[in-house]
Amino acid sequence: MAIHNFLHILLLLCSLMIINTGCTAEVPPAVKAAYYPSFSPDFPPSAINTSFFTHIFYAFLVPNNVTFKFDLSNSTALLLSNFTTTLRHKTPPVKTLLSIGGAADGVVLPFVFARLASKASSRSQFIQSAIEVARKFGFDGLDLDWEFPQSPKEMKDLGHLLKEWRHALKEESKSTARLPLLLTAAVYFSADFFLDAIPRSYPASSLKKYLDWINPMCYDYNGAWSNTTGPNAALWNSNSNVNSIYGLRSWIKAGMPPEKLVMGLAQYGRSWELQNLKNHSFGATAIGPGPGAGMLSYHQVETLLNQSGAIVVYDVDTVSVYSYNGSTWVSYDDAFTTAAKIGFAQALRLRGYFFWALSYDSDWKISAQASKSWILDE
Numbered sequence: 405m406a407i408h409n410f411l412h413i414l415l416l417l418c419s420l421m422i423i424n425t426g427c428t429a430e431v432p433p434a435v436k437a438a439y440y441p442s443f444s445p446d447f448p449p450s451a452i453n454t455s456f457f458t459h460i461f462y463a464f465l466v467p468n469n470v471t472f473k474f475d476l477s478n479s480t481a482l483l484l485s486n487f488t489t490t491l492r493h494k495t496p497p498v499k500t501l502l503s504i505g506g507a508a509d510g511v512v513l514p515f516v517f518a519r520l521a522s523k524a525s526s527r528s529q530f531i532q533s534a535i536e537v538a539r540k541f542g543f544d545g546l547d548l549d550w551e552f553p554q555s556p557k558e559m560k561d562l563g564h565l566l567k568e569w570r571h572a573l574k575e576e577s578k579s580t581a582r583l584p585l586l587l588t589a590a591v592y593f594s595a596d597f598f599l600d601a602i603p604r605s606y607p608a609s610s611l612k613k614y615l616d617w618i619n620p621m622c623y624d625y626n627g628a629w630s631n632t633t634g635p636n637a638a639l640w641n642s643n644s645n646v647n648s649i650y651g652l653r654s655w656i657k658a659g660m661p662p663e664k665l666v667m668g669l670a671q672y673g674r675s676w677e678l679q680n681l682k683n684h685s686f687g688a689t690a691i692g693p694g695p696g697a698g699m700l701s702y703h704q705v706e707t708l709l710n711q712s713g714a715i716v717v718y719d720v721d722t723v724s725v726y727s728y729n730g731s732t733w734v735s736y737d738d739a740f741t742t743a744a745k746i747g748f749a750q751a752l753r754l755r756g757y758f759f760w761a762l763s764y765d766s767d768w769k770i771s772a773q774a775s776k777s778w779i780l781d782e
């Protein structure tokens with residue numbers, strides 16, 4: 405598919421979106437964010453070029469599974485203080501948020517959050533401890549990354565947690581005469597878990613009322629956990645609702661104002677090993693994960709592409725790229741598809757975008773293109 409055609413269709417798509425959503429008057433300042441994985445030892449906070457970002461999330465801290473408070477080891481305390489101190493002295497300045505949770509500890513963590521959120525006493529312990537840590541280290545805000553509430557009951561508890569959290573932030577701000585901490589959450593790409601055995605929806609009215617914004621994770625739509633290839637982060641998909649346009653619209657339909665939506669973008673790809681070298685489109689059968697155990701940073705994808713004559717395909721329908729060489733198959737986004745997605749986010753009048761994750765880019769290529777692509781309102 406020629407790039408020319410691809411761009412043409414995208415522009416058409418974006419102009420349709422503008423007509424659909426119309427214009428609103430007051431738009432709060434754009435959010436250009438990224439998560440900083442504190443577990444990247446070779447990427448210290450000093451390596452972050454802040455000129456591409458407005459907000460950086462420290463990923464992650466997890467609460468104690470019994471007390472629901474944060475027990476910081478000395479080494480973690482050092483990391484937190486290095487992070488906020490380093491970023492405070494950067495030009496231009498960025499705001500920092502402490503993100504709580506994450507997917508790495510996937511099996512246990514959702515249960516910890518479920519127990520924590522189920523009782524007023526544990527919610528309060530958690531909230532007080534989170535505020536204490538954020539203030540102690542000089543963060544500008546807190547972010548909840550609960551992946552994911554498993555039932556309608558847990559969704560309701562999430563609503564209670566956020567209500568009490570916002571109340572505590574207001575009180576703390578009043579009593580200390582400081583600006584209130586920001587409060588945000590990373591959420592599923594869609595407001596409804598429509599694929600799972602237990603259908604459930606986020607308490608969107610609570611998210612709207614108590615959070616500064618939410619970060620829908622518009623990626624991980626396909627991966628080596630299934631044996632067929634597919635786009636990691638399709639903007640659109642004519643065969644399935646697993647795509648970012650469906651997800652973001654579901655959030656708007658659920659009542660989230662667009663200016664409280666910050667679209668997730670992936671600076672990584674998903675890889676497979678093909679079964680049949682001649683079968684390399686979406687839906688091709690794979691025999692398992694490709695290089696990187698199924699996940700490659702954009703930088704690693706570029707290294708692969710540079711090695712030999714890998715074939716690169718821009719897919720118009722999904723607004724994504726895939727590449728194959730021999731039995732290796734990778735789905736990813738580059739600077740071009742990222743810019744196209746940002747055009748869409750602006751057409752929907754979203755608040756901004758965030759990346760998972762810092763350190764995955766190649767010479768800031770995608771981050772720079774994204775920042776440049778976000779056209780400021782005058």
Ligand SMILES: *[C@@H]1O[C@H](CO)[C@@H](O)[C@H](O)[C@H]1NC(C)=O
Nearest residue numbers: 452453454455456495768772
């Ligand atoms: C960060 O990126 C900007 C824009 O490309 C560049 O002008 C600046 O020198 C970079 N800063 C650092 C510290 O590398």
Ligand SMILES: *[C@@H]1O[C@H](CO)[C@@H](O)[C@H](O)[C@H]1NC(C)=O
Nearest residue numbers: 468469470471512515516519
């Ligand atoms: C809490 O975590 C510890 C250490 O990971 C584990 O041994 C213990 O079983 C957990 N307790 C609960 C109640 O989940």
Ligand SMILES: *[C@@H]1O[C@H](CO)[C@@H](O)[C@H](O)[C@H]1NC(C)=O
Nearest residue numbers: 475476477478479480481482
């Ligand atoms: C952690 O730091 C405190 C105070 O700086 C010190 O008293 C304590 O011994 C340290 N703990 C460990 C395990 O290094």
Ligand SMILES: *[C@@H]1O[C@H](CO)[C@@H](O)[C@H](O)[C@H]1NC(C)=O
Nearest residue numbers: 448450485486487488489490
């Ligand atoms: C942060 O840690 C690095 C070493 O990883 C050190 O060079 C730097 O001085 C520290 N910065 C602050 C502000 O603590």
Ligand SMILES: *[C@@H]1O[C@H](CO)[C@@H](O)[C@H](O)[C@H]1NC(C)=O
Nearest residue numbers: 632680682683684687688689
């Ligand atoms: C390619 O994969 C698709 C989807 O799995 C399958 O329907 C088709 O038969 C395959 N074609 C070949 C030539 O293996």
Ligand SMILES: *[C@@H]1O[C@H](CO)[C@@H](O)[C@H](O)[C@H]1NC(C)=O
Nearest residue numbers: 628629630631632690691692
């Ligand atoms: C994927 O294929 C491998 C190798 O054929 C097989 O062992 C595995 O069970 C398959 N996984 C799924 C999810 O179908």
Ligand SMILES: *[C@@H]1O[C@H](CO)[C@@H](O)[C@H](O)[C@H]1NC(C)=O
Nearest residue numbers: 703704706707709710766767
């Ligand atoms: C890939 O090649 C391009 C063009 O030569 C170069 O700019 C880029 O730095 C290379 N990327 C990596 C990760 O080696």
Ligand SMILES: *[C@@H]1O[C@H](CO)[C@@H](O)[C@H](O)[C@H]1NC(C)=O
Nearest residue numbers: 708709711712713729730732
């Ligand atoms: C691509 O395929 C060629 C020919 O099989 C091989 O030499 C090269 O190493 C492959 N590159 C990658 C990145 O797999």
